[in-house]
Amino acid sequence: MDTDRLEHIEDVTRRYGKYRPCGAGLGVLWGGLLLGTLGLLMLEWTRHAYAASAVPSQTFWRFLRDTALTPPGWLQVAAITAPFIGWLGLLAIQRAVDRQFGAVTTDPASRECPRRPRWLLPSFVVLLACLLSGALLWADRAAAARGVLAMLAIAGWAVVWGRGSQDQLTLLVMFAVSVPSMYLMAATDPDAHFAAGNLIIFGSYFLLMMWLLLQGVIRFSGFLKVRTDLAAMQPVDE
Numbered sequence: 001m002d003t004d005r006l007e008h009i010e011d012v013t014r015r016y017g018k019y020r021p022c023g024a025g026l027g028v029l030w031g032g033l034l035l036g037t038l039g040l041l042m043l044e045w046t047r048h049a050y051a052a053s054a055v056p057s058q059t060f061w062r063f064l065r066d067t068a069l070t071p072p073g074w075l076q077v078a079a080i081t082a083p084f085i086g087w088l089g090l091l092a093i094q095r096a097v098d099r100q101f102g103a104v105t106t107d108p109a110s111r112e113c114p115r116r117p118r119w120l121l122p123s124f125v126v127l128l129a130c131l132l133s134g135a136l137l138w139a140d141r142a143a144a145a146r147g148v149l150a151m152l153a154i155a156g157w158a159v160v161w162g163r164g165s166q167d168q169l170t171l172l173v174m175f176a177v178s179v180p181s182m183y184l185m186a187a188t189d190p191d192a193h194f195a196a197g198n199l200i201i202f203g204s205y206f207l208l209m210m211w212l213l214l215q216g217v218i219r220f221s222g223f224l225k226v227r228t229d230l231a232a233m234q235p236v237d238e
Contacts, residue, residue, distance in 0.1 A: 008233075012226060012230055015222065015225075015226040016104050016226045016227075017104040018222070019222040019223035019226055020094075020097060020103070020104065020223060021094070021165070021167035021169065021170055022167055022169040023094045023097050024097045024219060024220050024223035025169070025215070025216035025218070025219030025220035025221075025223065026093050026097070026216065026220060027089075027094070027170060027173055027216070028169065028173055028209070028212045028213050028215065028216030029213070029216060030089045030093060030173075031086055031090075031173035031174070031176060031177050031209065031212070032209045032210075032213055034082050034086050034089075035176060035180065035202075035205060035206060036206065037078075038078055038079060038082050038180065038202075039202040039203075039206060041075055042184065042198060042202065043199070045071065045075055046060075046064060046069065046199070047060070049067070049069055050063050050064075053067065064199065069187070070187065070188055071184060071185075071187055076146070076150070076184070076185065079150070079181040079185055080150045080153065080154070080181065083154050083157050083158075083161075083174065083177050083178045083181055084157060086173070086174060086177040087161045087164070087174060090170060097223075118165075118166050118168075118171065121171045121174070122159060122161065122162030122171070122175075125155055125158035125175060125178050125179065125182075126155040126158055126159070128179060128182060129151040129152060129155035132147075132183070132185075132186045133147075133148040133151050135186070136148055136186060136188070144188070146185075146188055147186060147187075147188035150182075151182045154181060154182055154185075155182075158174070158178060161174045169212065169215055169216065169219065172208075173209075179201075179205060180202050183197070183201050
């Protein structure tokens with residue numbers, strides 16, 4: 001096998017290993033779908049609460065700021081399960097992407113751009129879960145049990161997906177799905193006024209997801225190109 005072909009194979013393999021993680025970028029679509037669905041469910045709940053309880057002169061934003069709203073059970077279940085469904089969905093998408101050419105990984109230290117430590121985002125999720133749990137317990141120990149258990153479960157799951165991937169885009173998708181879910185569970189305190197803040201948080205993380213979506217499109221485009229190169233490669237007769 002000649003040197004040029006060896007170099008071409010090495011280049012294609014390197015690019016394949018670069019573009020295949022996070023389901024070749026499709027995992028971002030999955031994370032955005034989950035985050036958007038959860039945000040729409042929360043918005044629908046707050047709008048129904050506003051229509052049922054607000055005084056005529058009260059604006060929607062004012063109502064959210066002045067009213068202590070506890071998320072209904074169905075919304076709490078959606079918030080708890082979102083990070084778990086998100087990671088399992090990412091694994092299924094990755095398995096489907098790897099079906100044709102298999103799994104190839106690259107050394108993070110050899111990539112062109114510097115990378116943040118892989119445990120930074122999962123550690124932040126764990127830290128935030130501990131802080132929010134402490135705030136709930138300080139406010140009302142009896143009422144905080146469900147919210148605290150849910151946030152600690154999400155924090156424990158962060159250890160799972162933190163260990164399961166070194167890809168920064170994958171970790172950012174899981175981070176963007178996990179944090180709003182914890183803030184929603186923090187609103188289970190019956191005396192807290194979290195509804196307005198939760199809308200701001202969901203809006204901020206949805207903007208983050210839009211940026212991640214752009215990264216996912218770039219990655220998927222690169223994956224399609226390298227997959228075409230792989231499919232076009234033919235064995236050389238010796």
